Amino acid sequence: MITFSSTHLIYLIEAARWTLLLSVLAFIGGGIVGLALALGRVSQIRWLRWVSSAYIQIIQGTPLLVVLFLAYFGLSILGLDIPPIVAAGLSLTLYTSAFLGEIWRGCILSVPKTQWEASNCIGLNRLQQYRYVILPQAARIAIPPTVGFMVQIIKNTSITSIIGFVELARAGQIVNNSTFEPFITFVFVAMIYFAMCYPLSLASRHFERKLNVGK
């Protein structure tokens, strides 16, 4: 009879590295696409607004699990023999970009309109307005919700365990399959997730307070 031991705990902690790696991948991919979406949503070009809005609505209206299945099976019918991490990374990127796009749109819109007008008056073109006036201010506002959303990303990487990607949640299942001690195993899994997420939650709250003092 195998009981839950420190070896299992070390195995779980090592698997948590994959959770972190996947989170970073999702954040980078989602951040790039998300920024494009946010700019698309506030664009002056109508079809660009329409396309990015439709993208966000569709992704936000479907469960991440289904997006994951679509990525996983969709890529394989293209005849590509892809490892689960690609499907996992792709679906998390899609998911993250839709939410970050919407969050950042809010941040861009919360920059006062007078800033647009003032920068227009001193002769900046639209690109320069974004580059030197709007985005730096929007970025400041964006820090607390973005850090807060990172918690969601880390937690949602657990869903990729379902297609067999071995990260923390999947490692928990593997450990449970050999020890038959589900309660202690998954409580430890939860604790490791908590250890990764809680500092970010605290940081998000800290930034929010700091930002509000500045006002």
Place this chain on the structure above:
Amino acid sequence: MISYSFDFSFLLTTWPAFMRGAWQTILLAGTSIALGFVVALVCAIIRSGKSKLASGLVGAYVEVIRNTPLLVQIFIVYFGLPSLGLRLSAETAAVIALVINTGAYGSEIIRAGIESIAKGQIEAAECLGLNKLQIYWHIVLIPAVERVYPALSSQFVLLMLSSSITSQISAQELTAEANLIQSETFRSFEVYLIVAAVYLALSVLFRVVLWAIGEVAFVRRRKLRT
């Protein structure tokens, strides 16, 4: 690169199964939303209350739930509790996990609403001679929930979508139904395309229904607008 031809002909025979799955998701999410709202409300009241100990405990509950994945919470309820002697059916475990989850998120939203009530409102109510309970109900709680209702609705729609994860403990709902159809037809991509569309329709449906409930429940807001 192989060529792939889409084949949706399985829909002819499996459409009832999709509809059954959608209905099960509606039931599962509907129950969880209703119970989750009650838990959220109670937790928010305790957290903004005077007892330090009680609000500390609720605070810990909220933080633990908000910083761990729903999937792991579901596993603890479904696989973990039986080892402590509490055996649950997959559906019950799913509802419990979803309620615990929404309760935590919802309570934070409602608490923000309670904190946003201006002191002057309460003072004015005291001057009018309302008693403590009346003030708390009419001046604090109802306007607070009314104010955060849009955020609550979005949270509830997200809950409906994440109820798909409960398919992992084979609770009866749309994604589980799809997994079954997929294993019979081998048309994985098409099956999940359909499922995605059904979820999209469900999220629109939930949004509309939640909006309608808000219109009925918050008489004051409706009257103010017209």
